[in-house]
Amino acid sequence: MADQGAGRDRAGLAKHADAGGGQRSRPPHRTPRQPGPSDEATPRRTPGTGTGTGTDADPGTHARADADADSTETWDDGLIARRVTDAAAAALAAERETTTRGLGNNPPAPLAYDGPLRSRLDALRELVGLSRTRLDKHTLSEAGRVLDEAAARRKLSGRHTVIAIAGATGSGKSQLFNALAGVAISETGVRRPTTAAPIACSWSDGAAGLIDRLGIPGRLRRRPVHNPETEAELRGLVLVDLPDHDSAAVQHREQVDRILKLVDAVIWVVDPEKYADAILHERYLRPMAGHAEVMFVVLNQVDRLPGDAADQVLDDMRRLLDEDGVALGEHGEPGATVLALSALTGEGVGELREALGQFVAERGAAARRVAADVDAAAAELRPVYAAERRVGLSEEAREEFGARLADAVGATAAGEAAERAWLRNANRACGTPWLRLWRWYQGRGDSTTGRHAVRTQADEEATARQRVEQAVRTVADRASAGLPGPWAQAVREAAVRGSQGLSEALDELAERAGLPPGRPPRPGWWPAAVLVQAAMTLLQIVGGVWLAGQIAGVMAPNLGVPVLLMLCGIIGGPLVEWGCRMAARGPARRYGQEAERRLREAAAGCGRARVLDPVAAELLRYREVREQYARVVRTGSGVRVG
Numbered sequence: 001m002a003d004q005g006a007g008r009d010r011a012g013l014a015k016h017a018d019a020g021g022g023q024r025s026r027p028p029h030r031t032p033r034q035p036g037p038s039d040e041a042t043p044r045r046t047p048g049t050g051t052g053t054g055t056d057a058d059p060g061t062h063a064r065a066d067a068d069a070d071s072t073e074t075w076d077d078g079l080i081a082r083r084v085t086d087a088a089a090a091a092l093a094a095e096r097e098t099t100t101r102g103l104g105n106n107p108p109a110p111l112a113y114d115g116p117l118r119s120r121l122d123a124l125r126e127l128v129g130l131s132r133t134r135l136d137k138h139t140l141s142e143a144g145r146v147l148d149e150a151a152a153r154r155k156l157s158g159r160h161t162v163i164a165i166a167g168a169t170g171s172g173k174s175q176l177f178n179a180l181a182g183v184a185i186s187e188t189g190v191r192r193p194t195t196a197a198p199i200a201c202s203w204s205d206g207a208a209g210l211i212d213r214l215g216i217p218g219r220l221r222r223r224p225v226h227n228p229e230t231e232a233e234l235r236g237l238v239l240v241d242l243p244d245h246d247s248a249a250v251q252h253r254e255q256v257d258r259i260l261k262l263v264d265a266v267i268w269v270v271d272p273e274k275y276a277d278a279i280l281h282e283r284y285l286r287p288m289a290g291h292a293e294v295m296f297v298v299l300n301q302v303d304r305l306p307g308d309a310a311d312q313v314l315d316d317m318r319r320l321l322d323e324d325g326v327a328l329g330e331h332g333e334p335g336a337t338v339l340a341l342s343a344l345t346g347e348g349v350g351e352l353r354e355a356l357g358q359f360v361a362e363r364g365a366a367a368r369r370v371a372a373d374v375d376a377a378a379a380e381l382r383p384v385y386a387a388e389r390r391v392g393l394s395e396e397a398r399e400e401f402g403a404r405l406a407d408a409v410g411a412t413a414a415g416e417a418a419e420r421a422w423l424r425n426a427n428r429a430c431g432t433p434w435l436r437l438w439r440w441y442q443g444r445g446d447s448t449t450g451r452h453a454v455r456t457q458a459d460e461e462a463t464a465r466q467r468v469e470q471a472v473r474t475v476a477d478r479a480s481a482g483l484p485g486p487w488a489q490a491v492r493e494a495a496v497r498g499s500q501g502l503s504e505a506l507d508e509l510a511e512r513a514g515l516p517p518g519r520p521p522r523p524g525w526w527p528a529a530v531l532v533q534a535a536m537t538l539l540q541i542v543g544g545v546w547l548a549g550q551i552a553g554v555m556a557p558n559l560g561v562p563v564l565l566m567l568c569g570i571i572g573g574p575l576v577e578w579g580c581r582m583a584a585r586g587p588a589r590r591y592g593q594e595a596e597r598r599l600r601e602a603a604a605g606c607g608r609a610r611v612l613d614p615v616a617a618e619l620l621r622y623r624e625v626r627e628q629y630a631r632v633v634r635t636g637s638g639v640r641v642g
Contacts, residue, residue, distance in 0.1 A: 108206035111158035111366050113150075116634070120374050121150055123631035127381075130625045134490050135384060143377040149262065150370045152213065160207045161360045162214070162238045163296075164198075164259055166284075167269035168277060169244040172300040175343035176269055177201070177241040180234075180353060182225035185241075196252065198259055199241045203234045210238055214259055233357040246279050260284075264365040265294035271301045272309075275317050281324055289325035290379070291372040294365050295336040297321060298352065303342040314340050378633045385629040389482040392619055397478045398612060402604030404471035406596075408464045408503075409510040409603050415596025422588035423581065430529045430580035433537055465503045472499040472611055479615045487622045494618045498611035505610070509602040529580045536576055540569030 113121070128143050167173035178184045181201050200211045201222040211221055224230065242259060243252035260266060266288075270280065288295065299317060302310040318328060318338060327335035337355055341348025359365060406412075476495035480488035543565030549555035550562070 108157035108159050108209075111154050111156060113154065113367055113370070117367055117371055117374075120371070120632055120634065121147065123628045124374060124377065127385075127625055127628040127632060130621065130628065131384075134621070135486050139381070139384060139486075142380055145261075146370075146373045146377045149373070153264075153366055153370065156209045156213065157206050158363065158366070160202070160204070160210055160236050160238050161265065161363065161365045162207075162210050162240065162263045163265045163267060163356070163360075163365075164240040164242050164263040165267045165269060166242045166245055166256060166260065167300075168246045168271075168274050168280060171244075171269045171271045171274065172343050173267075173269040174241055176267075176298065176300060176341075176349070176352075177239060179343045179346065179349045180224075180239060180356070181222070182227060182230060185222045185224075196243060196249075198243065198255060201239045201241075203231055203237045203239075207238045214240065214262055216240070230353070233353065234360060236363070237356060237360045245284065246277070260288075264369045265296070265359070266291075267296040267298055269298050269300050270317065272299070272305055272313050275299060275313065276320055281320060285321065285326055286324040287376075289327075290375045291369065292327040292329070292336040293334050294369045294372065295326070296352070296355070297326075297336055297338045299338075299340040300343055302340045303345045303347060310340055314338070374632060378629070381629065384484045384486055385626060387482050387484065387626070391479075391482045391622070393475070393479045393612070393615060397475060398608075401471055401475040401607055401612065402600065404474070405468060405506060405603040405607045406600040408467035408471065409506045409599060410464070411596045411599040411603065414510065414599050415592040417592075418595035419588045419592030422591045423584055426580055426584035426588070430533055430577055430584075464506075468503045468506065469499065471607075472496070472502070475611065476615065479619060483622065487618070490621075491615055491618045494614040495611050498614045502607065502610050505606050506603055509606055510599065512602075525583065529576060529583075533573060533576045533580075536569045536572040538569070539565045539572070543567075543569060 124143055125147055128140050128147065131140060165173045165177050177199070185199060185201060197220055198214065198216050199220045199222060200214065200216045201224055202211070203224055224234075240259065240263060242256050243249075245253060245256045247253055247256075268280070268285070270277075274280070285297075297317070299310070299314055305313060321328060321336065321338070327333065329335035329337050337359075339348060339352055339355070341352055343349060472495050476492045479495070480491040483491060543562040546555065546562035546565065547559070550557050550559070
């Protein structure tokens with residue numbers, strides 16, 4: 001990787017700088033009676049300055065320890081600090097337990113989030129609740145963890161800030177831990193990994209619940225050297241020394257990852273050789289870029305760099321942090337604090353202690369950490385909530401879906417059949433008797449009700465079913481277009497569920513709503529037309545009988561009148577029928593259109609109830625979660641102590 005290559009190049013530069021630095025790169029040789037700089041990063045306190053809680057934390061024992069060092073203490077090579085004995089650890093645990101019981105009647109004030117942060121947490125909780133049936137547990141796991149940890153942190157002390165010191169093997173984080181505590185608490189040395197378990201150091205009482213939450217046992221809990229000035233400056237601080245994040249032991253790395261999710265802030269300790277390490281940047285700094293406001297990045301061991309090499313390495317480290325997306329808190333801007341120091345010589349440690357004191361005094365780290373966790377969870381959930389474009393089902397798509405269903409059930413054909421039925425009934429009522437007899441003879445097997453079977457052939461039914469399925473797929477694709485994957489899938493599934501049995505339901509509608517039972521209604525002029533047609537028929541009959549009587553000799557010969565009567569009946573009957581047909585076209589067309597409209601509305605209603613309404617419900621649910629997601633991603637967090 002580029003970062004690894006850059007790390008190797010800079011490691012070579014640092015080693016070269018070490019060589020050019022002369023005696024600054026190695027501490028002077030010390031006798032066992034005189035502990036080396038690794039033992040305590042700050043000058044040893046004089047006896048009687050205070051009382052500690054452990055063997056190393058008790059400055060009153062330093063003189064005795066120095067006097068008996070050759071006979072009672074075991075020193076490895078002048079670099080490894082004195083180990084805390086089991087007896088001292090047990091005594092410390094007992095003392096802390098007594099202190100905790102003493103605070104029982106006056107527990108520390110719990111943490112309280114301000115309005116914007118509470119609103120974001122409530123929105124995230126509502127978002128998770130609305131999404132449980134649509135998203136898998138893995139997708140919502142981080143959001144659920146953030147909610148659980150925010151609720152757990154809120155119940156604990158709001159007057160304490162938990163800060164973890166993290167770093168790679170050999171970065172000197174334990175030296176820095178001891179320097180801040182003012183006494184050698186955490187082991188340092190050349191043996192790797194040195195820090196096998198997290199160690200907590202609290203500058204004030206009332207932090208037992210916070211340390212319990214980290215899973216640190218009582219034997220690994222310490223108190224700093226008693227110093228009124230430093231205690232007042234760092235009051236409320238809980239400092240945790242973590243195992244090496246690049247340790248060869250898997251359980252060490254797991255502890256680091258677990259505790260980093262629970263602390264309020266973190267101090268990343270890097271050295272001139274490994275500050276560009278790919279593991280640090282890719283596994284931790286880059287994913288935690290949004291937590292810059294609760295992050296300190298400390299370049300340790302600057303005593304090994306000659307001249308202005310420390311400034312060059314610090315500038316390059318700032319560049320890498322900027323590439324990782326970590327905002328730098330410079331020029332009054334919120335972001336990570338970047339410092340250079342030497343825990344071995346004490347250079348820059350006071351500046352870090354001052355920055356930590358101000359950071360702890362603000363009592364805002366816990367809320368900023370929770371807000372950053374919410375931001376990270378929201379960013380992780382963005383692909384499943386953020387739509388590519390405006391989503392929804394347009395009115396045009398709804399109308400097109402209804403039109404497709406209407407075509408599938410043959411609404412147009414049903415309207416045309418109704419129009420033909422109306423015209424056929426008009427012809428039957430107003431047509432000449434002779435033509436009606438002829439038509440009756442030709443259509444003796446036809447139905448006399450005026451109804452027309454719209455769907456009779458199996459192949460037509462199969463075609464109609466395919467049209468229905470195609471219409472459902474089209475509307476589902478349009479409704480899910482632009483939606484995130486899970487919600488688009490939910491919309492399509494809702495459409496498919498609604499389409500089951502839709503074809504059969506449309507067939508029933510076609511039978512019920514296509515044409516009304518019986519004959520079509522007749523206009524008011526039909527009786528008059530029937531009487532005129534009957535009169536024309538009567539004229540034909542009278543003229544025919546008259547002419548037949550003349551032929552038979554019963555009546556006096558007079559061809560003109562009977563022939564005229566017959567001609568009037570023969571010509572008038574078709575004329576009346578033609579006139580009635582012309583007059584019936586308008587009502588027949590309106591009747592057919594009404595039948596088509598009823599069938600189209602019935603088909604659209606059936607499709608709306610079975611497909612569009614479930615799809616709309618899914619879209620409405622997505623809009624609800626999208627609104628909640630918008631509330632989650634809003635900025636603004638804070639803390640107040642209740």
